[in-house]
Amino acid sequence: MTRLHPGTIATLLSAIVALFLLMPLIAVVPVSFTSRRYLSLPDGKFSLRHYASLFEDPEWGASLLSSIQVGVLASFCAVILASAFCIGIWMLKPRMAGLMTGFVLLPMVAPPVVSSLTLYFFLNKLSQWNSIIAYDKLGGVVLAHTVMIVPYAVVVIMVALSQLDRRIDLAAQSMGANVPTRVFSVILPNVRFGLIGAFFLCFLLSWDEIGVTLFVTSVETVTLPRRMWMGLRDNVDPAIAALSVLLICVVTLIIVLRAAVHLRQARNGG
Amino acid sequence: MRAALFLTSPLLLFLGFSYLLPFLGIMQLSFTDPSFGFSQYQQVLSDPLTLSVIWRTVRLCLIVTVVSVSCAYVITLLWVRGRPVVRLLTELCIMIPFWISVLSRAFGWLAMLSNRGLLNTWLKDMGLIDSAIQMTRNEFAVVVGMSHYLIPFAVFPLATAMRNVDERVLTAADGMGASRLRVFWQLFVPMTASGVMGAFLLVFVFSIGFYVTPALLGGGQSVLIAELIYLWIFQIPQWGVAAAMSVVLMIAVGGILYLLMRRYGEIAQ
Numbered sequence: 001m002t003r004l005h006p007g008t009i010a011t012l013l014s015a016i017v018a019l020f021l022l023m024p025l026i027a028v029v030p031v032s033f034t035s036r037r038y039l040s041l042p043d044g045k046f047s048l049r050h051y052a053s054l055f056e057d058p059e060w061g062a063s064l065l066s067s068i069q070v071g072v073l074a075s076f077c078a079v080i081l082a083s084a085f086c087i088g089i090w091m092l093k094p095r096m097a098g099l100m101t102g103f104v105l106l107p108m109v110a111p112p113v114v115s116s117l118t119l120y121f122f123l124n125k126l127s128q129w130n131s132i133i134a135y136d137k138l139g140g141v142v143l144a145h146t147v148m149i150v151p152y153a154v155v156v157i158m159v160a161l162s163q164l165d166r167r168i169d170l171a172a173q174s175m176g177a178n179v180p181t182r183v184f185s186v187i188l189p190n191v192r193f194g195l196i197g198a199f200f201l202c203f204l205l206s207w208d209e210i211g212v213t214l215f216v217t218s219v220e221t222v223t224l225p226r227r228m229w230m231g232l233r234d235n236v237d238p239a240i241a242a243l244s245v246l247l248i249c250v251v252t253l254i255i256v257l258r259a260a261v262h263l264r265q266a267r268n269g270g
Numbered sequence: 271m272r273a274a275l276f277l278t279s280p281l282l283l284f285l286g287f288s289y290l291l292p293f294l295g296i297m298q299l300s301f302t303d304p305s306f307g308f309s310q311y312q313q314v315l316s317d318p319l320t321l322s323v324i325w326r327t328v329r330l331c332l333i334v335t336v337v338s339v340s341c342a343y344v345i346t347l348l349w350v351r352g353r354p355v356v357r358l359l360t361e362l363c364i365m366i367p368f369w370i371s372v373l374s375r376a377f378g379w380l381a382m383l384s385n386r387g388l389l390n391t392w393l394k395d396m397g398l399i400d401s402a403i404q405m406t407r408n409e410f411a412v413v414v415g416m417s418h419y420l421i422p423f424a425v426f427p428l429a430t431a432m433r434n435v436d437e438r439v440l441t442a443a444d445g446m447g448a449s450r451l452r453v454f455w456q457l458f459v460p461m462t463a464s465g466v467m468g469a470f471l472l473v474f475v476f477s478i479g480f481y482v483t484p485a486l487l488g489g490g491q492s493v494l495i496a497e498l499i500y501l502w503i504f505q506i507p508q509w510g511v512a513a514a515m516s517v518v519l520m521i522a523v524g525g526i527l528y529l530l531m532r533r534y535g536e537i538a539q
Contacts, residue, residue, distance in 0.1 A: 004440055006347050007450060011356075014348040017341045018363040021421060024378020025367060027388050031381040040386045081281040088277025104281055107289060111479025111523050113496035114296075114516045115289075117503065121299075122292035147289050150281065179273040208371045210482055215503070228373045232486055236380060244374035251369045259358060 025248050032241035039236040050242040059227065060243075067207055067224040069138060074145035075153075075202035079195060081146070082153035087187055090161045091169065091179075101154070108151035116215035119144045123216050136220045144216045145206045152205060153198040160194020161187075296513045303510030310514035320498070320515075327494045330412060330484075331477040337417040339469050342424035349425070350432040368422035376486040379415045380406060407489030415487040416477055423476055424469040431465020464533070471530045475523050495519060 006014070034040050035047035054060050085104060089097050107115050123135040123144065133139035164187070172186045188195070210225040217226055231237035300310050314320055349360040367375065382388050383405035390402040405411060435458065443453045481496035488494070493501070495515065502512035 004351070004444060004450070004453065005353060006351055010344060010347050011352075013344045014360065017345045017421070018360065020341065021345075021363050021367045021418065024375050024382055024418065025370065026378075027382040028374065028378045030388065038386075039381060039384055041388065041391050081284055084277045085281040088274045091277075092274035094274040094278065100278060100282060103290075104285055106285070109475075109523070109527055111475075111496070111516075111519050113479050113481050113499050114293075114520050116481075117499060117512060117516050118289060118292045118296055120503065121295055122288055125292070125295075143288060147285065150285070154281075183277075204369075210371075210373060214481075215500075225371060225373055228371070228377075229482075232373065232377060232380070236377075236384075240373075240377050241381060244371075244377055247374055248366075248370055252366050255362060255365050255369065259362060263358065 028241045028244045028248070031238055032245045034238050034241075037238070039238060039241075050239045051246075053239050054242055054246075057239075059222075060224075060239075063222050063224045063227040066138065066141075066221055070141050070145055070221075070223055071203045071206040073138075073142045074149060074206045075199050077142065077146045078150040078153045078202045079157075079199050082150055082157050082198065083188070083191075083195060086154060086157040086161055087183055090158075090164075091182070091187070101158075104154050105151045107147050108155075112211040115148060116212045119147060119212055120215040135216060136218050138221050140216055141213065141221050141223065144212050145209055148209060148212055149202040149205045153202050156198040156201055157191065157194050160191040160197070164190050297517055299509050300513035300517050303513070305510075310510040311518070313511055314514045314518060320511075323493055323495060323498050326409075326492060327478060330409060330416075330492070330494065331474055331480075333413055334416045334420060334477050335470055335474045337413065338420040338424045338473050339428075339466060341417065342421045342428055342469060343466065345421070346425050346428040346432060350429055364422050364425055367418070372419060372482050373486075375419060376415055376483050379411065379418065379487055383411055383414070406487055407491045409488070409492045411487035411489075412484045412492055412494075415483040416480060419480075419483055420473045420476055424473050427468040427472060428462065428465045431462040431468070435461045467533060468530065471526055471533075475526050475530075478523065479519060 030041050031039060032050055033046040033048070034042045035045055035049065036043075082104075085100075088094070089101065094100070120135070123133075123140045126140070127134040131137065133143050168190065169182055169186055172182050177186065208225060209223075210229060213223055213226050214229060217223070222230075228240050228243065231240045301307065303310070345360055345364065348356055349364065350357075352360065380387065384390070385402040385404065385406075387405075389405065390399070393399045394402070439457060439461070440453055443457055444450075448456075479496055480494065481500065484492065484494045485497050485500070488497075499512045499515055499519075502508045502515070
């Protein structure tokens, strides 16, 4: 059976779309080598000063650190809460399971600006009671990120659980295992890859989170995206270009490596 | 049953306390701040400035949605149905931008389109223009940036729909002498229409609450709803009106999502 492949017109149009998709990623490269302090193209002489400033300016380092802290803590909270929730739903199928799942997915589908306003309002209220989980504090940002990323953890873990053979759990149950044993010795070890995947996805989402972070931070807890925002909003700082080039290189490397591994597996398999 | 309660309650309590409860607080504000009643909603839905922002948001989001879904359709076609090498290349073109921060992408467009950016410099060097063309801080830049951000999101539902197309139908039509163009327009497009609809609603929902890209590329010149809410909180504090606008936005998005669910429910049946 011959498969109909896209023709010349479709290929040509796709090439234009592909170019459109890659254009801004390419555009940052020359700008990052400019020798001036504002957004411009290098005028004959290339300079690495903006790359140097990323490493010399302690503020970028501080932001990197707080991004990692927030990402790890929020992903950790999200994965623990989500796995307890998903296992509860999977094992015992409580009534209203659909409603409960719909509710926990709410932060994922609600418009980000509404979630941002809601969390800003909440953290403002909390600031009156304590100074740890509060506006512009690390704890507050972790809480806000956890709310925003936990639905994704729920989705990933639900998918992992749906591929788990129910009979394994039933066998454990019929041999007298209690609920904690079933959870910790049977279910969790079997979905560990789902948990790891959920953690990585959560970390990436938190690492990139800017919508909510803009509302709940100002000067004290500045994550990397928040610092980039400051450099973009006031006057465009070419250091952002240097940072973007580094990030784009990392992402491209990971994706190309992944594709290469897949290709090899497919070759070996076929 | 007690175990189920014990396992599910932490997340339910956490979100109930830190998401649902404050949202109810926002709803309360929308009816009470500064005056009791519907006056905040009245302001949102009758103030000419606010209405113009709502109208601009709907208009730009529709344009962005049409652009993103059309671009996504073309590239998904190649991703799903192309030859293996082409498939790999298109996958890279879709996935690399998808995983890059929205800020880097907005910056990339600034680098491309701003007055001292790549495009203006090239055009000047080639002698096509004398002075820079203003391509940022306007609606054009917002549409370009938002479409760029949303294309990958449109690709995923479209890819699902295209993978579900029954190959035998296409082969049969081809075998009976239908032209390629006819197979595409009269079979392939109708068979993927549900995916187009899904992608359309999904992208529209995403675009309507968008803040970062319009704020950076619009440069305060073309304010959308989300930026207006931000201004009402941090620049000219009007909590009640911002809250009312959020509730309206939530209801609108809820309505569209309901349509989306019902549509997929019908297909599933």
